[in-house]
Amino acid sequence: MPLSKTCTEPSGLLLINKPRDFSSHDIIAIARRRLNTKKIGHSGTLDPMATGLLILLVGRDATKQQAHFLQLEKIYSATLQLGEETDSWDAQGTVLRQQAVPPLSEEQLVHATQRLSGTIRQPIPFFSAKRIQGNRMYELARKGIEMERKYNEVRVEWRQARLIGPDQITFTVRCSCGTYVRSLGYLLAEQLNTIGHLTQLTREQIGPYQVADALDGQLLKTAPEEDLFARLIHI
Secondary structure, eight states, X not given: OBOOTTSSSOOEEEEEEEOTTOOHHHHHHHHHHHHTOSOEEXXXXXXXXXXXXXXXXXXXXXXXXXXXXXXXXXXXXXXXXXXXXXTTSBTTSOEEEEOOOOOOOHHHHHHHHXXXXXXXXXXXXXXXXXXXXXXXXXXXXXXXXXXXXXXXXXXXXXXXXXXXXXXXXXEEEXXXXXXXXXXXXXXXXXXXXXOEEEEEEEEEXXXXXXXXXXXXXXXXXXXXXXXXXXXXXXX
């Protein structure tokens, strides 16, 4: 149910389709100015390279429920480039090494995704926002500080995976909170006896909320204020 600007404080969910090369915090900063409130949280950030659904939790009532929204399962689509590994495991990183890609079949791809289904142990990218002794891992990585590889357990369901060329794969996954899709790309390449990195990543859905219903993030700065208030979804 949309909310009116007549509320004393804006409150509810604002669904944004985050553009590429915007950080999630860029979007939150713009929304704070447009909605004239500092009380805005999120249901999980997206890397600058990634696009797709970003749920902004606007107002005290919404931000109090952040823990619930962070735990919702998510659906992502991605493209994996094989034969080249970057330090961030995506296209924004520095190339570390290259490797020949063996001939692959759809059957091999299916078996690889089956081995990475269910509850799995995934490596956490060094270029991530996870904290180590109070420091973001990406901050330490940018300074060249060596870190011990960290892992976490996540649940993964592969909805679709297919070869779109001898060295490219597209895939869609449904996964639990805490999943790094860059890590899934890294692991999938490893299962196929090669290396790789993501060149495209889109968050399609968070819980019941879909990117198809979201406001184009490019319009956040220019959309009429009343339209933004009308888009707030009561929770």
